[in-house]
Amino acid sequence: MTIDEQTVDKIAHLARLKLAESEKQAMIKDMNKILGFMDKLNEVDTTGVEPLVYMMPEPNILREDVVKQQITTAEALQNAPDHDESHFLVAKVIK
Structure with missing residues (x-):
């Protein structure tokens, strides 16, 4: 697969980018x-290589969730620029 100008135009449109002609060529x-580079990686013989799911063989040790501080809805909304009784308004x- 090769990238052409139409492909770059489509990707730029999806990413909401405006590219100059020189930027398109780059x-x-x-x-x-x-x-x-991806094609080069596809040439590597991976026979017998197990898929890597985690970087370390040890399981991830997570701490227990502990509630340390609670605030009320009124306190949370106190510094909000715009809100109603229970929600932030943005x-x-x-469209």
Whole structure:
């Protein structure tokens, strides 16, 4: 697979990026290098290699959750710029 200008345009649109023509060409070059590196990794013989799930063989030791401090809803809302009786109010960001 190779990255072309249409692919970069689509990715830029999805990422909400505006790229200049020179930036597009640099992006094409960089993305093709990344794909080339991935192709090199696919050449490695991994026969008999177990998939790595965790970096360490030991299980993760987690501490018990302990409630140390509780605040009331009124205290939580005290410094909020905008709120009603029980919720933070924020500006709408989705159309």
